[in-house]
Every structure is written in structure tokens, then in C-alpha cells.
Amino acid sequence: MTLTSFDATEPESGTKPRVAVLFGGRSSEHSVSCVTAAGVLAAIDKDKYDVVPVGIARNGQWVLVNADPQEWTLTAGQLPEVPDSAEQVMLAARDSAAELLMRTGPESTRSMGRIDVVLPLLHGPFGEDGTLQGMLEMADVRYVGAGVLASAVGMDKHFMKLAFAAAGLEVGPxxxxxxxxxxxxxxxxxxxxxxxxxxxxxxxxxxxxxxxxxxxxxxxxxxxxxxxxxxxxxxxxxxxGIPGREIEVAVLQGRGIEDPRTSLPGEIAVQPGEHAFYDFEAKYVDGAAAALSCPAELPDDATARVRELAARAFDAVGAEGLSRADFFYTPDGGLVINEINTMPGFTPISMYPQMWAKSGLPYTELIDELIHLALSRPTGLR
Structure with missing residues (x-):
């Protein structure tokens, strides 16, 4: 896939956009978020962006953290963790951007400079569910990914299914x-x-x-x-349980008023053995537990249909930026939607970036596209 340049809101003339890569968080997916951040910190184009890594400890404190991706990788089965640190930071609203402040005392702070866009790589509650997005909206700062409502609906499997059914998508019992x-x-x-x-x-x-x-x-x-x-x-x-194959499609927001873009569909096959389904261990710990096939072996009409349904699911929850839509392809050729993930796993070996890479959009360019999409959209209601 070839991407041409387009105009985005530049932070200041002649300066690089300053990107806060935000990860960790209070949810049980804290370590998964750290692993996602390791991939992004290693791949983001530092010639284009001034990158500021900010971790959220499990107690909710925001801290400046090491930018070295190796600090946040999954090594020898050890899960990474954002430490509670004295270098606590916060975002404060500023005219056309936001300002990063470091706490220097009980009632004193010093400026760490502007932040033009936040790349929130958090998974689960208190990060992916609209709570963080609401805070960023209040701070009037641009951010990558879905807004408040789409994040909340995409996090709650109950209301997600209601939205899908209302949009005419088939949902399982x-x-x-x-x-x-x-x-x-x-x-x-x-x-x-x-x-x-x-x-x-x-x-x-x-x-x-x-x-x-x-x-x-x-x-x-x-x-x-x-x-x-x-x-x-x-x-x-x-x-x-729905009999059938698990098919996934990566969705990327269109530019301007264009429709959402979809990747070639992928399929995860869990290898026979210890994993009855694609569980946490199979996703993140046991590298031999599953294999990705992309494009998935489907009839041409099923491929076209699942991509169209993935775009419809993206619109059904009002998503922005990125999402991954997961389906069951049943033996009779039906497609039943399972869920949408508004902040899918984003390591270089995760399904979402892998499907885009197979569709012609490499990892670093995908990160670049997501940041530009965030910079090009206004804050507030839209």
C-alpha cells in the first residue's frame, strides 16, 4: 500500500510533533501494554517525531520512564512493569496543545514542554475504555484512536453486541x-x-x-x-461457542471523509497442545502456540464480505484511528462477529500490524499514519 502525504495540523512551524507514548496503566493488561510500547518505541520514526515515553504505574501515577525498548520487552517469561517513581508527571491544558509538567514538590511543578499528540497504548479498563480519552479531551490534546463513546462501547462486550445488532451484523447467542x-x-x-x-x-x-x-x-x-x-x-x-474459523480484519480510519480502510483478513490457528483456545499464554508467552495466516484462505466473496463487515463494525461503534474486528466463519459460509478491539495488540508480531504489513503497510509507516490521522482531526465534538 502506497501512502501519499497530506496536510495535518502542525504544532509549531519548523518543529517536529511531540508525541507522548503512554503505556502501562491500572488494568490487568498492564504488562501487555508495556510490551506494545516496546514495539512502538523501537519502530517510531524519531526523525519525524520528538518522542516522550510516559508510563502509568499500577497505582495510577504518571511517571517519566526509560525510552529504551528493551526495558519493556517480554524476556524469559518475565512481564515488564512501570515502576512507581518520584519523577511524577501530569498533563495540563495549553492553548492549542497540552503541556507536560513534572512534580518537583508538594505544590510545585516545572514544565517539560508541550505535547502535541498522545499515543495511548493502554489496554483494558482505565485506558482503553473511554476514561483516559475523556481526560485527554478535557486537556484539549489530540490522541491516537477511538474517542470516549467508541472506546467505552468497544470495551464492554455487552453494549458492543447491542451496537453490532443495531447495525445489522450477526451476533452469536x-x-x-x-x-x-x-x-x-x-x-x-x-x-x-x-x-x-x-x-x-x-x-x-x-x-x-x-x-x-x-x-x-x-x-x-x-x-x-x-x-x-x-x-x-x-x-x-x-x-x-460458535463452530467455525476465527477470522480477523484490521481496520484503519479513512482520511477526511473517506470510508474506513481494511486489511486482508487473517486467521490465527492455535497449534494442538496445551491451549484450548487463543488464551493469554498463547498470545504473549508461548511463541509456538499459534500461527498467523494472512491472507486467510477464504473464497473471494467471503474475503470481500468480511472486509465490508469489518468496516461496518468500525462505524457501528463510531471508532476512529484503528480497530481490529474478529469474526467466526461458519461451515455454511456465514460470518458472525465476535468483537471489535479499539486498541488491539500493537507489537510487531501482533495480529493488527502483521495484517497491515501483509496488506502493504509496514509497521513504522502504520505508526506514522495513525499519528497523522490524530493530528489532522480536531479536538472536541466532531
């Missing part, structure tokens, strides 16, 4: 178990879940990276699976 329902009458909730048939997948409603997900094959396993999911989120979604 599911049940929602709220915290109140579980505390009031867990047996009734378990009966509703069991009525879907087996296998089912029990998931936290607002988590990603396969955190807290259990594949359940009999009723006796349901209660434990719900409790595991509730360890991540008091709201749980139980999905009926």
Missing part, C-alpha cells in the same frame, strides 16, 4: 450476568448460561488479552468460571 443478578440469584444466572448449550466461553465484560476467560464444557464448571471472570470485572458475558 450470549447472556449477561450483572453484579446485582449474581448476588441476588446466582442459580438463575447459571441456568441462563447453561441454556446456551456447551461449550460456552465465560468472559469479563470489560477486559481483553484473554484475561479471565474460561472455556466451559459442562454445567459443573460454570460457577467457578463466573467467579474467575468476576475477579476481573463484576459484569460477566457468557457466549455460546
Amino acid at each position: 450470549y447472556e449477561v450476568i450483572t453484579d446485582r443478578q449474581w448476588q441476588r440469584d446466582p442459580e438463575a444466572a447459571l441456568q441462563r448460561a447453561a441454556a446456551l448449550g456447551f461449550p460456552v466461553f465465560v468472559k469479563p465484560a470489560r477486559a481483553g488479552s484473554s484475561m479471565g476467560i474460561t472455556r466451559v464444557t459442562e454445567a459443573a464448571q460454570l460457577r467457578s468460571a463466573v467467579e474467575i471472570a468476576r475477579g476481573h470485572d463484576p459484569k460477566v458475558v457468557v457466549e455460546a
Whole structure:
């Protein structure tokens, strides 16, 4: 894919856009976010951008961190972590951009310079769910990716499915178990879940990276699976197992008023062995657990259809920047949407960048395109 240049809002004449690469966070996907940041910090074009790495510790504090990508990689199975640091920073609103401030005392700060755009590489609640996006909107700073509503809908598997159904996309059978329902009458909730048939997948409603997900094959396993999911989120979604192949499509916002762009579809095949599905270990720890096929071996009409449906899913939640749409391709040729991820895994070996690389847009150019898209759109309502 060849990309031509286009006009974006430049921060100041003759200066490079200053990009805050933001990662870590308070969710259970903290370390996944760090690994994503390692890939981006290694690949981002530093001749074009002044890069400022900012980590969010698990306690929510923002800190200046080491820009060395090796600091944040997954090595020997060890998960990286943003440390709590004395070098705490914050964003403050400034005329046409934002200012990064460092706390130097209980009531004093010093400026670390402007920030023109934030690249928020956070996964899960308190980062991917609209909370961070709302803060950035309040600070009047541009950022990569979906806005407040799209981020919130894309994080919640319940409301995501409602949005998909309203847009005419086929959604598989599911049940929602709220915290109140579980505390009031867990047996009734378990009966509703069991009525879907087996296998089912029990998931936290607002988590990603396969955190807290259990594949359940009999009723006796349901209660434990719900409790595991509730360890991540008091709201749980139980999905009926859909027979078929798992097909994914990377979506990239169009320029200006253009339609969303879609990659060639990809397919993850989990290798026979210890992993019953594409779980956290298979995604991030066991490098031999799964293989990507892109383009996926599909009939031409199915390829065209899944790309069209992925773009429709992107619009259904009001996404911006990037998303990955996941489908089941059923034996009868149907396409059932599973979910959309508004901040998909973004390491060089993650599905989203790999599918774009196979479609002609290499990793570094993809990062560049996302930053330009963010700089070209206005802050506030749009």
C-alpha cells in the first residue's frame, strides 16, 4: 500500500510533533501494554517525531520512564512493569496543545514542554475504555484512536453486541450476568448460561488479552468460571461457542471523509497442545502456540464480505484511528462477529500490524499514519 502525504495540523512551524507514548496503566493488561510500547518505541520514526515515553504505574501515577525498548520487552517469561517513581508527571491544558509538567514538590511543578499528540497504548479498563480519552479531551490534546463513546462501547462486550445488532451484523447467542443478578440469584444466572448449550466461553465484560476467560464444557464448571471472570470485572458475558474459523480484519480510519480502510483478513490457528483456545499464554508467552495466516484462505466473496463487515463494525461503534474486528466463519459460509478491539495488540508480531504489513503497510509507516490521522482531526465534538 502506497501512502501519499497530506496536510495535518502542525504544532509549531519548523518543529517536529511531540508525541507522548503512554503505556502501562491500572488494568490487568498492564504488562501487555508495556510490551506494545516496546514495539512502538523501537519502530517510531524519531526523525519525524520528538518522542516522550510516559508510563502509568499500577497505582495510577504518571511517571517519566526509560525510552529504551528493551526495558519493556517480554524476556524469559518475565512481564515488564512501570515502576512507581518520584519523577511524577501530569498533563495540563495549553492553548492549542497540552503541556507536560513534572512534580518537583508538594505544590510545585516545572514544565517539560508541550505535547502535541498522545499515543495511548493502554489496554483494558482505565485506558482503553473511554476514561483516559475523556481526560485527554478535557486537556484539549489530540490522541491516537477511538474517542470516549467508541472506546467505552468497544470495551464492554455487552453494549458492543447491542451496537453490532443495531447495525445489522450477526451476533452469536450470549447472556449477561450483572453484579446485582449474581448476588441476588446466582442459580438463575447459571441456568441462563447453561441454556446456551456447551461449550460456552465465560468472559469479563470489560477486559481483553484473554484475561479471565474460561472455556466451559459442562454445567459443573460454570460457577467457578463466573467467579474467575468476576475477579476481573463484576459484569460477566457468557457466549455460546460458535463452530467455525476465527477470522480477523484490521481496520484503519479513512482520511477526511473517506470510508474506513481494511486489511486482508487473517486467521490465527492455535497449534494442538496445551491451549484450548487463543488464551493469554498463547498470545504473549508461548511463541509456538499459534500461527498467523494472512491472507486467510477464504473464497473471494467471503474475503470481500468480511472486509465490508469489518468496516461496518468500525462505524457501528463510531471508532476512529484503528480497530481490529474478529469474526467466526461458519461451515455454511456465514460470518458472525465476535468483537471489535479499539486498541488491539500493537507489537510487531501482533495480529493488527502483521495484517497491515501483509496488506502493504509496514509497521513504522502504520505508526506514522495513525499519528497523522490524530493530528489532522480536531479536538472536541466532531
